[in-house]
Amino acid sequence: MPIVNRVADLQAEIAAWRHDFHAHPELLYDVHRTAASVADKLKTFGCDEVVTGMGRTGVVGVIRGRRAGDKVVGLRADMDALPIEEASDLPYKSTMPGKMHACGHDGHTAMLLGAAKYLADTRNFAGTAIVIFQPAEEGGAGARAMIRDGLLDRFGIQKVFGMHSAPSLPVGEFAIRSGAMMASTDTIDIELEGVGGHAAWPHYGVDTVLVGAQIVNQLQSIVARNVDPLQAAVVSICVFQAGQTENVIPSNARLRGTARSLSPQTRTLVEKRVREVVDGTARLYGAKAKIAYTPGYPILVNEERQTDFAVSVAREIAGSDKVTTGSPPVMGGEDFAYMLQERPGAFIWLGNGDSAPLHHPAYNFNDEAIPAGTSYWVRLAETALAV
Numbered sequence: 001m002p003i004v005n006r007v008a009d010l011q012a013e014i015a016a017w018r019h020d021f022h023a024h025p026e027l028l029y030d031v032h033r034t035a036a037s038v039a040d041k042l043k044t045f046g047c048d049e050v051v052t053g054m055g056r057t058g059v060v061g062v063i064r065g066r067r068a069g070d071k072v073v074g075l076r077a078d079m080d081a082l083p084i085e086e087a088s089d090l091p092y093k094s095t096m097p098g099k100m101h102a103c104g105h106d107g108h109t110a111m112l113l114g115a116a117k118y119l120a121d122t123r124n125f126a127g128t129a130i131v132i133f134q135p136a137e138e139g140g141a142g143a144r145a146m147i148r149d150g151l152l153d154r155f156g157i158q159k160v161f162g163m164h165s166a167p168s169l170p171v172g173e174f175a176i177r178s179g180a181m182m183a184s185t186d187t188i189d190i191e192l193e194g195v196g197g198h199a200a201w202p203h204y205g206v207d208t209v210l211v212g213a214q215i216v217n218q219l220q221s222i223v224a225r226n227v228d229p230l231q232a233a234v235v236s237i238c239v240f241q242a243g244q245t246e247n248v249i250p251s252n253a254r255l256r257g258t259a260r261s262l263s264p265q266t267r268t269l270v271e272k273r274v275r276e277v278v279d280g281t282a283r284l285y286g287a288k289a290k291i292a293y294t295p296g297y298p299i300l301v302n303e304e305r306q307t308d309f310a311v312s313v314a315r316e317i318a319g320s321d322k323v324t325t326g327s328p329p330v331m332g333g334e335d336f337a338y339m340l341q342e343r344p345g346a347f348i349w350l351g352n353g354d355s356a357p358l359h360h361p362a363y364n365f366n367d368e369a370i371p372a373g374t375s376y377w378v379r380l381a382e383t384a385l386a387v
Contacts, residue, residue, distance in 0.1 A: 003317065004375040006122075010114050014374060015367040017041070018110035019092035022365075025081030025099040025106075028140040029056045034079045034109065038133045041113055045120040047131075055146030059133040062155065063119050065385055069127030073384040074152075074160035074343070075377055076336060077112035078105045078137035087361035103358050104165035107365030107373070109133060111163075114370070115377035125385035130155045136335075141297065143335040152342055159306060160345040161380060162336040163373060165365055167358060169351035172372040174314040175327035176348045178307040183260040184267050185296035185333030188237070190215065190278055193288040196251030208253035209242050211287045215255065216240070218281050222273045233270050234260040234331050260331045262299060300337035303344040310346040313380045317372055332358075350376070 017037075026034055035057045042050045042061040049062035086093050086100035094100040116131045132151065136142030151157070169175055192215075194206035216237045227233045235257065242253035259274060261267040271293050282289035302310075314323045327349060336347055350373045356362040 003371045004118070004378050006118060007114065007374045007378060008371050010117065010374070011367070011370050014110045014114040014370050017113055018106045018365060018367065021106035021109055022101045023092045023095050025094050025096050025101050027083060027099060028080055028136040028138065029142065031057050031079045031135045035059050035133065035135070038079070038109065038113065042116060042131070045117045047116065047120055054149045054151060055135060055142055057135040058142065058146045060151065060155065061116055061131040063116065063123070063129045063131065065125035065127055066123040067126035067387055069385060071127035071385050072130060072156045072158050073127070073381055074130045074132055074155070074157040075112060075115065075381060076132040076134055076160060076162045076339065077108040078134050078142070079109050080105060080135055080138050080140070080142070082138055082359060084359065084361050088364060090364060100361065101365070102360060102363045103138065104352065104365040105137065107165055107369065108163065111370055111373040112377060114374040115381070118374070118378050119381055124387070125382045126387045127385035129381040129385065130157055141335050141338070143338040147338055147342060152339070157343060159384065160339045160343045161306070161310065162339070162345070162347040163350055163376065164334070164347065165352040165369065166349035167352045167355045167363070169349055171351050171353040171366055171368045172318055173322040173324070173351040174318055174348055174376070175324040176302065176307060176310055176314070176346065177325065177327045177329065178302050178304045180262040180299050181302050181327070181329050181347060182300035182334045182337065183232070183234070183262050183329070183331040184299045186259045186267070186271065187294040187296055188255070188257045188259060188274060189292040189294070190255040191290045192253040192255070192282060194251055194286070197249050199247040199249055202249060205249045206286045207249050208287060209250060211282055211285045212240055212242060212253045212255055214285065215278055215281045218277045219274065222270060222277065226269060226273050227266055231266045232262045232329065232331065233266050234258070235270065235274065260333070262329055264299070267299070297333040297335045298337045298341060300334050300347055301340055302346040303340070306344050306346040309384070310348050310380070313383055314348065314376060316379055317375045
């Protein structure tokens, strides 16, 4: 079955919703306008139940099939934007300074709304479809907040699925893999204490700029020489703050960064070695180091059977030759991983075409991807809850 005909007819309406979300981006949990719009639409569609305020600002819609059934499937979209100044001349460009939808969440939300409208109207399934609109994916762990608020248990969700736009993947195509698909996202925060002094007499001090530079260099040895070459890991220091003027050696410095991995064993190893390298390098130069290593999003792992199921649905929509089943894992993170820790399911990429990359100020979700993405949600729900 190709694109669902009635979904194709809804494309302009779904695109209009997306443009509205794009013009009014909101960050993290502060998605009040977006959530209110989503809830109003779900009520208008005739959802059996619409719950707001889950995970602070999340919205959940319940759609029951024409026939009774004990199966319950969850479909999830994210609503939040990013703290980026948009660089585009779109007629619906962001009206909020310093905020924009640079990761496609406007499209994710609009497509799931389109699927909800279709499913609430047709109800050609047995059981219950739960549409989940989540806040704070971009660093706020909104998925975890919704789970802690009882999302999965309250609605009896048995399987859960997610989708994300993918620049460089042709429009209308899908990509997925079984197993680890996206990385864990841990945070490194290092505070260095040395001995400040005049730049002309460095031998009287302990230079935290030098110590910090050595730590940055030595941390790169972890991936190069401690991690199995057949495994994947990233250690990136992205903030280095020290000093105020050109002739004073600073007594303090701060470094911040991220560590990523695709297996629990590698994740544990990287943390151990980061701590050892920071402590040992600081002591070597006579400085003191304090490190805060904070676990972030878990590794996103697609369950094998549900991945196969997602592939079969995607192939119905796009055709077998338009679905990549061995998509390489990526080192980006995604908090849908929390849901996949609790329930079997799968996360899939939807082609966005030749666009700017994610988190780029010129990124824009491609409206031409709407029919494929919305049809995927529709067919996934109808197939998982087949009469």
